[in-house]
Amino acid sequence: MSRLEEEVAKRALAYVLNPPSAPNDVVRYASPDQLVAAFQTATALGLENDVAAADNQALMAAVDLVVKHSIHTSHPRFLNQNFAGPDPISVVGDWLGAALNTTGATYEAAPVFTLMESATLSKLGRLAGYLEPAADQLPTLPPGLFCPGGSTATLYALQLARHRRQPDIVTTGASADRLTLFVSDAGHYAATKSAALLGLGTNAVVKVASDNNGAIEPAALREAVARSAQAGKVPFAVIATAGTTVTSAFDDINAVADICQEHGLWLHVDGCYGGSALFSPKHRHLLAGVERSDSFVWNLHKMMGMTQQCTALLVKDPTQLAACFAGQADYLFQPDKLYADYDSGDRTFQCARRIDVLKLWLSWKYHGDQGNASRVDHAVEMADYTRGCIAASGGEFAAIVPGDFTNVVFAWVPSELRPWPAEGVPGLEPATHTRLHALPPKIKARMQAEGTAMVGFQPVHGLNSFRLLYMNPAVTTADIDAVLDRIAEYGRASDQSSR
Amino acid sequence: MSRLEEEVAKRALAYVLNPPSAPNDVVRYASPDQLVAAFQTATALGLENDVAAADNQALMAAVDLVVKHSIHTSHPRFLNQNFAGPDPISVVGDWLGAALNTTGATYEAAPVFTLMESATLSKLGRLAGYLEPAADQLPTLPPGLFCPGGSTATLYALQLARHRRQPDIVTTGASADRLTLFVSDAGHYAATKSAALLGLGTNAVVKVASDNNGAIEPAALREAVARSAQAGKVPFAVIATAGTTVTSAFDDINAVADICQEHGLWLHVDGCYGGSALFSPKHRHLLAGVERSDSFVWNLHKMMGMTQQCTALLVKDPTQLAACFAGQADYLFQPDKLYADYDSGDRTFQCARRIDVLKLWLSWKYHGDQGNASRVDHAVEMADYTRGCIAASGGEFAAIVPGDFTNVVFAWVPSELRPWPAEGVPGLEPATHTRLHALPPKIKARMQAEGTAMVGFQPVHGLNSFRLLYMNPAVTTADIDAVLDRIAEYGRASDQSSR
Numbered sequence: 001m002s003r004l005e006e007e008v009a010k011r012a013l014a015y016v017l018n019p020p021s022a023p024n025d026v027v028r029y030a031s032p033d034q035l036v037a038a039f040q041t042a043t044a045l046g047l048e049n050d051v052a053a054a055d056n057q058a059l060m061a062a063v064d065l066v067v068k069h070s071i072h073t074s075h076p077r078f079l080n081q082n083f084a085g086p087d088p089i090s091v092v093g094d095w096l097g098a099a100l101n102t103t104g105a106t107y108e109a110a111p112v113f114t115l116m117e118s119a120t121l122s123k124l125g126r127l128a129g130y131l132e133p134a135a136d137q138l139p140t141l142p143p144g145l146f147c148p149g150g151s152t153a154t155l156y157a158l159q160l161a162r163h164r165r166q167p168d169i170v171t172t173g174a175s176a177d178r179l180t181l182f183v184s185d186a187g188h189y190a191a192t193k194s195a196a197l198l199g200l201g202t203n204a205v206v207k208v209a210s211d212n213n214g215a216i217e218p219a220a221l222r223e224a225v226a227r228s229a230q231a232g233k234v235p236f237a238v239i240a241t242a243g244t245t246v247t248s249a250f251d252d253i254n255a256v257a258d259i260c261q262e263h264g265l266w267l268h269v270d271g272c273y274g275g276s277a278l279f280s281p282k283h284r285h286l287l288a289g290v291e292r293s294d295s296f297v298w299n300l301h302k303m304m305g306m307t308q309q310c311t312a313l314l315v316k317d318p319t320q321l322a323a324c325f326a327g328q329a330d331y332l333f334q335p336d337k338l339y340a341d342y343d344s345g346d347r348t349f350q351c352a353r354r355i356d357v358l359k360l361w362l363s364w365k366y367h368g369d370q371g372n373a374s375r376v377d378h379a380v381e382m383a384d385y386t387r388g389c390i391a392a393s394g395g396e397f398a399a400i401v402p403g404d405f406t407n408v409v410f411a412w413v414p415s416e417l418r419p420w421p422a423e424g425v426p427g428l429e430p431a432t433h434t435r436l437h438a439l440p441p442k443i444k445a446r447m448q449a450e451g452t453a454m455v456g457f458q459p460v461h462g463l464n465s466f467r468l469l470y471m472n473p474a475v476t477t478a479d480i481d482a483v484l485d486r487i488a489e490y491g492r493a494s495d496q497s498s499r
Numbered sequence: 500m501s502r503l504e505e506e507v508a509k510r511a512l513a514y515v516l517n518p519p520s521a522p523n524d525v526v527r528y529a530s531p532d533q534l535v536a537a538f539q540t541a542t543a544l545g546l547e548n549d550v551a552a553a554d555n556q557a558l559m560a561a562v563d564l565v566v567k568h569s570i571h572t573s574h575p576r577f578l579n580q581n582f583a584g585p586d587p588i589s590v591v592g593d594w595l596g597a598a599l600n601t602t603g604a605t606y607e608a609a610p611v612f613t614l615m616e617s618a619t620l621s622k623l624g625r626l627a628g629y630l631e632p633a634a635d636q637l638p639t640l641p642p643g644l645f646c647p648g649g650s651t652a653t654l655y656a657l658q659l660a661r662h663r664r665q666p667d668i669v670t671t672g673a674s675a676d677r678l679t680l681f682v683s684d685a686g687h688y689a690a691t692k693s694a695a696l697l698g699l700g701t702n703a704v705v706k707v708a709s710d711n712n713g714a715i716e717p718a719a720l721r722e723a724v725a726r727s728a729q730a731g732k733v734p735f736a737v738i739a740t741a742g743t744t745v746t747s748a749f750d751d752i753n754a755v756a757d758i759c760q761e762h763g764l765w766l767h768v769d770g771c772y773g774g775s776a777l778f779s780p781k782h783r784h785l786l787a788g789v790e791r792s793d794s795f796v797w798n799l800h801k802m803m804g805m806t807q808q809c810t811a812l813l814v815k816d817p818t819q820l821a822a823c824f825a826g827q828a829d830y831l832f833q834p835d836k837l838y839a840d841y842d843s844g845d846r847t848f849q850c851a852r853r854i855d856v857l858k859l860w861l862s863w864k865y866h867g868d869q870g871n872a873s874r875v876d877h878a879v880e881m882a883d884y885t886r887g888c889i890a891a892s893g894g895e896f897a898a899i900v901p902g903d904f905t906n907v908v909f910a911w912v913p914s915e916l917r918p919w920p921a922e923g924v925p926g927l928e929p930a931t932h933t934r935l936h937a938l939p940p941k942i943k944a945r946m947q948a949e950g951t952a953m954v955g956f957q958p959v960h961g962l963n964s965f966r967l968l969y970m971n972p973a974v975t976t977a978d979i980d981a982v983l984d985r986i987a988e989y990g991r992a993s994d995q996s997s998r
Contacts, residue, residue: 004865005515008591012598013508032606032838035614036637043864045614046636047622053867062864063595066857069611070599081608083851086600092507094597096562098806099511100569101585107531108947109580112568115534115544123546137545138535148647148808151850159696173700176675189826193848196824197658199698201672301851307597308853309647325695327688338944339531349692351650352582352800354807358565365542365561366503368552445837448607 004056008063012095015067016088019074021474023482026075028068029448038065071454076474077483080454082245082273085472087305089366093359094307103352104146105345107338114342116361118142123364124298124312127278129291140341144314145321145348146356150272151190153297153313154239156325156349158194160295160315161237161266163324170324174199180228182206183239184216186249188270191239204233213401214249216240222259229263237266242287243274246458246467248407250274253289267293272311274405276303279369280376286405300360303376303406303471310356321347375473379406382470385477389484395419396488400465407469409460411436412443412491425461433463435495440464442494443487453483503555507562511594514566515587518573520973522981525574527567528947537564570953575973576982579953581744581772584971586804588865592858593806602851603645604844606837613841615860617641622863623797623811626777628790639840643813644820644847645855649771650689652796652812653738655824655848657693659794659814660736660765662823669823673698679727681705682738683715685748687769690738703732712900713748715739721758728762736765741786742773745957745966747906749773752788766792771810773904775802778868779875785904799859802875802905802970809855820846874972878905881969884976888983894918895987899964906968908959910935911942911990924960932962934994939963941993942986952982 020026030038039045042061043054054062071078078084097113107114121142125131130143147153158181162169169175179200183191185207192202206228209220225235238260240251253269260267269275269290275298277283278290290296293316300310315321326346345351364372386408390397395418400409413420413436421427428436440457441464447453456467466487468480519525529537538544541560542553553561570577577583596612606613620641624630629642646652657680661668668674678699682690684706691701705727708719724734737759739750752768759766768774768789774797776782777789789795792815799809814820825845844850863871885907889896894917899908912919912935920926927935939956940963946952955966965986967979 003516003587005587005591006512008588008595008861009508009512009515012591012595013505013512015595015598016504016508017502029837030610032610032614032637032841035611044636045611046618047860047863048636049625049632051622051863051868053870054864059861059864063861066595066611067599071601071608071610073600081602083600083602086598088502088504089507091597091600092504092511095594096507096511096514096565098590098593098597099514099585100566101572101582101590101806102570103580103582103807108953109570111529111531111570112534112544112565115531119545123550126548133548137543137547138531148651148853149849149851151848152647152651155696155848162698169698169700170695171701173677173694173703174673174698178672188850190850193824193826195672196669197654197697197848199661199668199673201668202670204672307600308602308851325692327692338528338947342531349650349654349696350648351687351689352648352807354647361546362507362558362562364546364550365553365558369550371552448837454607 004059007056007060011063011067016091020072021075024451025072026077026454027071027448027451029451030069035069038069074472074474076472076476076479077453079468079470079483080456082302082469083308085305085474086307087363089363090306090359093362097355097358100355102355104355104357105343105351105353107340107342110355113355113357114344116357117146117344120357120360120364121312121314125314128296128314130314130316141318143318144312145344146353147311147313148350149309149311150188150297150299151193153311154190154268154270155194155197156313157268157295157297158198158237160320160324161268162198163320164266165236167323177234178204178232179236180204180206180233181237181239182208182221182224182235184208184210184241184251186210186214186244186246187239187241188245188272210249213403214244214247216251216256218252218255218259221256225259225263225265235263235265237268239268239270240293242269242271242290243277243405245273246407246460247401247403247409248274248405248469250286250405253287253293257289257292269293269296272297272299273302275299276376279372281373282377283380303379304372305375305471306359306363310360325349375471378473379470382475382480383408386468386480389480397484400425400460400463406471407467409465409467411463411465412439412487414491414495425463428463437464438498439491439494440466443490446490446494447486452486455483503558506555506559510562510566515590519571520574523950524571525576525953526570526947526950528950529568534568537568573971573973575971575975575978576952577971578967578969578982579955581801581968582807584804584973585806586862588862589805589858592861596854596857599854601854603854603856604842604850604852606839606841609854612854612856613843615856616645616843619856619859619863620811620813624813627795627813629813629815640817642817643811644843645852646810646812647849648808648810649687649796649798650692652810653689653767653769654693654696655812656767656794656796657697657736659819659823660767661697662819663765664735666822676733677703677731678735679703679705679732680736680738681707681720681723681734683707683709683740683750685709685713685743685745686738686740687744687771709748712902713743713746715750715755717751717754717758720755724758724762724764734762734764736767738767738769739792741768741770741789742776742904744772745906745959746900746902746908747773747904747968749785749904752786752792756788756791768792768795771796771798772801774798775875778871780872781876782879802878803871804874804970805858805862809859824848874970877972878969881974881979882907885967885979888979896983899924899959899962905970906966908964908966910962910964911938911986913990913994924962927962936963937997938990938993939965942989945989946985951985954982
């Protein structure tokens with residue numbers, strides 16, 4: 001056998017070039033006990049008190065088990081999560097970055113990648129309208145940062161918002177003001193998690209009502225801000241969501257921006273999921289007004305298929321990044337080092353930082369703007385096709401929200417419970433509700449057991465509902481037909497067996 | 500040409516199997532302008548307003564430029580940073596994780612990796628004395644988390660510390676108490692950056708004096724805590740450093756733990772760099788007392804050569820993780836999903852999380868405990884050899900700190916300025932100080948220009964001093980001789996030309 005690293009690399013490349021694609025290949029789901037037993041035939045999953053070096057054969061057997069029992073997120077019937085269909089160019093770009101293993105904090109440690117970060121952040125900033133089209137393509141101070149995920153970017157954005165209100169927060173700590181921030185009740189939980197970590201407390205997060213689709217009600221926001229101020233609290237920021245997690249709804253950013261402008265509030269746009277609509281001339285209208293925001297987070301590892309993780313936090317005023325985050329470690333950031341004005345490390349919270357940009361730059365150069373647009377357009381087309389299937393199903397499937405982007409949220413309805421009430425979920429009899437609510441977990445578990453698909457479900461308007469969401473360009477209408485067929489088939493079986 | 504992803508992968512694999520190793524191959528340093536010009540021959544570094552898809556030939560030319568102009572951190576004469584010598588097994592483990600591209604947040608999305616996290620965190624916890632040797636090798640609730648870097652882990656640890664004092668901080672926000680935390684003046688700047696982000700403010704960080712080597716003075720800590728309390732502030736946490744950034748000094752953890760115990764303070768051990776000494780029976784005594792701490796951060800991507808990033812935050816009481824960080828998103832964490840008790844996502848701040856564990860697990864199984872110990876022991880041997888060279892240099896090199904671990908901090912001394920004053924740096928004449936202070940940046944710049952080495956420098960006791968630090972198992976004594984020769988040679992030339 002050749003060197004282990006070569007064997008593992010070959011196996012990984014074979015996987016990227018020919019990922020599992022048979023209809024029941026989405027997953028070989030195993031319980032923890034089953035996995036423990038399987039690895040005993042290779043090398044134990046656990047690490048003993050005295051770990052002996054395993055031989056290459058045992059390790060390759062373990063690698064095979066890793067592949068066999070992992071979720072195949074590139075499979076077109078993996079519709080479970082807000083990432084899917086990793087772009088093979090991104091995967092190998094990630095690999096090259098890992099091989100060169102350095103940190104993005106300084107120009108001296110990452111000369112090429114520092115410029116690539118400048119290039120991509122500048123281009124993303126131009127797409128978001130933060131920079132003029134004529135802006136420098138490789139600015140020394142680009143309009144943002146790469147972050148390890150959307151929650152972290154939200155955390156940074158809210159700190160920037162506090163910092164604008166109270167620039168001495170960095171040294172003296174938060175004032176006694178009871179700050180409040182606003183996000184719709186369909187927004188991401190990063191808002192509350194960030195509020196806890198920042199010391200604001202989750203009570204500082206005011207959840208604003210959203211409409212039936214999951215978009216914020218601007219009137220409710222306006223009222224909530226006023227009420228909070230009347231109660232002696234200090235509104236400081238609003239998060240508008242561009243693509244909610246469950247229904248991929250877009251808040252009306254212009255309407256939110258008007259309210260922020262009136263009250264001097266920081267506007268952060270959570271485009272973790274839906275930011276990628278900006279790639280598409282057809283769908284970018286969904287983010288109209290984003291150029292009026294102060295910060296904007298965009299996860300390229302979601303719709304665009306970059307590997308975990310590739311998050312850009314864009315900011316309107318990048319001069320405040322260093323003021324808010326600098327640590328000024330003299331062993332690392334030195335004005336007497338060459339080209340130190342490019343160093344990003346003192347503009348962010350992290351110190352050493354994985355190279356997340358190479359895969360994005362390479363993928364962008366490979367696909368071009370048009371390729372990026374196609375990925376987004378295809379995703380919405382697949383969702384539209386699914387919505388069409390549901391509408392034409394004669395009541396077998398019921399839409400739980402109308403939906404207009406990549407996410408489709410619906411229920412499967414046993415034949416004797418049709419037609420679906422005109423009022424939707426609130427119109428269901430309690431017994432019917434209970435019966436329908438119990439089905440998605442069972443249907444999903446059978447899909448996992450048989451490997452035929454992975455789909456998400458969660459309560460929407462109080463009822464466990466399926467969520468199919470699209471972004472993998474490999475998805476075809478045949479895949480959608482098959483997944484809907486499986487839901488119906490397993491639904492019938494589960495429903496009958498439980499009666 | 501075959502598919503681009505195959506070509507890039509082959510290039511990356513060739514790099515891992517045969518990284519640059521010639522004496523002047525450490526770096527092909529280029530200015531931003533030079534890089535921009537070089538990429539024009541392939542495909543522009545910038546992203547235009549209308550990015551056209553580039554052809555594979557142009558993209559492979561760009562890939563070649565990326566490799567050519569990146570820093571070769573696997574080269575034995577890359578001694579610049581507290582990471583070096585990426586373990587090839589780790590690199591390909593990282594690749595396989597990227598190919599399988601999933602998130603570590605839930606068992607359903609990462610069944611194998613969830614168990615691997617449990618296995619490695621449990622083993623690390625046993626090494627740190629947090630768990631009994633007989634503890635479950637695959638606990639449902641392992642004693643910690645994987646985090647995107649040491650600064651983030653420090654941030655989480657300090658939030659856990661606040662949360663223990665004030666469990667309602669999550670909902671109501673931080674109380675008006677003026678909390679203070681303590682770290683030595685040689686400790687990492689993650690303490691101040693975290694204090695700013697948590698809303699404590701950097702003024703809440705009390706920098707405690709360290710000794711000549713860089714280890715905290717316990718008496719000064721005791722006094723600082725008392726003084727802070729007398730001033731009406733509320734001491735809540737101490738960070739003990741196991742392996743400081745500049746001199747790799749170890750605080751006396753037992754002495755710090757005694758003080759924490761007396762005053763009821765949270766003890767966080769920053770073992771980002773030096774935690775790996777626990778792998779070595781010979782050197783683990785440096786962390787004596789770590790089992791008494793409340794939290795402990797350990798960057799496996801530093802000494803152990805895991806690719807960026809691989810950070811374990813270990814905690815004594817993992818039951819508090821969910822209480823402190825949970826977001827309870829019902830679309831993601833559902834008790835009715837299979838094996839949800841293993842889900843890590845609601846025990847940490849992040850939502851989607853890159854798979855950082857596979858590379859560590861695979862590398863550990865490949866090298867075994869003994870291989871891990873050897874890597875650490877070799878690093879200290881190389882540092883000891885360097886210290887010996889300095890001692891035997893007849894005054895050409897002067898040690899700035901005594902040192903006893905992997906870092907060697909010293910100055911090069913022009914012949915007519917020898918002998919080095921017995922009082923060390925404070926004994927230097929101002930003109931001599933100025934002359935010596937100016938040399939390291941020039942010597943370093945020439946090394947970068949010629950590609951012969953990369954070494955760090957920073958002010959220590961006020962004088963710009965070189966820092967060589969070891970962890971790459973490929974380093975030999977011949978490399979060290981060569982690097983010291985280059986420093987002396989370039990030193991003589993720089994010193995003469997500036998006189």
